[in-house]
Amino acid sequence: MRKPIIAGNWKMYKTAAEAKQFVEEVKGLAPDASKVDSVICAPALYLQQLVASTESSALQIGAQTMHEEKEGAFTGEVSPVQLKDLGVNYVIIGHSERRQYFNETDHSVNKKVVAAFEHGLTPIMCVGETLEQRESGETGSVVEAQVEAGLAGLSEQQASELVIAYEPIWAIGTGKTATAEDANEVCGIIRKKVASLFNEETAQNIRIQYGGSVKPANIEELMGMEHIDGALVGGASLETDSFVKLLEAGSHA
Numbered sequence: 605m606r607k608p609i610i611a612g613n614w615k616m617y618k619t620a621a622e623a624k625q626f627v628e629e630v631k632g633l634a635p636d637a638s639k640v641d642s643v644i645c646a647p648a649l650y651l652q653q654l655v656a657s658t659e660s661s662a663l664q665i666g667a668q669t670m671h672e673e674k675e676g677a678f679t680g681e682v683s684p685v686q687l688k689d690l691g692v693n694y695v696i697i698g699h700s701e702r703r704q705y706f707n708e709t710d711h712s713v714n715k716k717v718v719a720a721f722e723h724g725l726t727p728i729m730c731v732g733e734t735l736e737q738r739e740s741g742e743t744g745s746v747v748e749a750q751v752e753a754g755l756a757g758l759s760e761q762q763a764s765e766l767v768i769a770y771e772p773i774w775a776i777g778t779g780k781t782a783t784a785e786d787a788n789e790v791c792g793i794i795r796k797k798v799a800s801l802f803n804e805e806t807a808q809n810i811r812i813q814y815g816g817s818v819k820p821a822n823i824e825e826l827m828g829m830e831h832i833d834g835a836l837v838g839g840a841s842l843e844t845d846s847f848v849k850l851l852e853a854g855s856h857a
């Protein structure tokens with residue numbers, strides 16, 4: 605059985621005081637860690653503070669991106685060693701906003717995924733098609749290619765521990781959600797691809813999230829789907845009430 609994982613991606617929102625208050629409110633309400641992995645991916649600036657305030661709670665802290673090198677002259681970047689040093693558990697890699705605005709490619713995403721594992725972090729690797737690709741029937745081939753490139757060089761064990769987030773770009777921040785059936789179909793294609801790259805056992809272990817306008821009103825239907833093991837949530841992770849509802853739905857899935 606795959607344990608559900610609900611992760612909030614705060615993107616470039618919240619002040620330090622707002623982040624602290626959110627976590628203080630939510631940490632006591634997060635469901636038992638045996639039922640669901642509850643994660644907040646916060647701006648890098650707040651990670652240290654949030655890791656400290658969630659110690660011995662079920663809430664875990666993740667980063668939104670990282671550089672692939674462990675150190676070096678890369679002004680403004682954050683390394684996997686630095687994240688690990690702070691006590692961070694997860695890191696989002698290759699979010700479509702990183703691919704679109706910061707020139708991340710399948711190749712750089714793969715280097716980051718490999719580096720994350722090397723330094724003891726669990727990557728949440730994002731894949732997803734544009735509206736144009738969906739309308740021209742390329743969704744399956746686009747996500748298969750992203751998965752194949754992103755997982756290159758991983759061991760079976762690492763691939764089993766990886767989290768993949770399927771986020772159709774046209775559904776991010778738009779209020780348009782893929783239907784649960786469509787989201788499940790693509791998550792199924794991803795799982796099958798993992799089986800062909802590794803084996804059936806690895807494919808059954810890997811957790812696949814859906815992301816794109818997930819909210820309390822649609823999470824249960826999404827989580828009821830065979831291949832959807834969780835959600836990567838933007839807007840609805842910014843408010844304590846809606847985020848706690850998403851965690852609860854994850855814990856009952």
Ligand code: 13P
Nearest residue numbers: 613776777816817838839
């Ligand atoms: P929204 O939930 O705001 O659509 O954002 C999705 C997302 O990009 C999560 O990484």
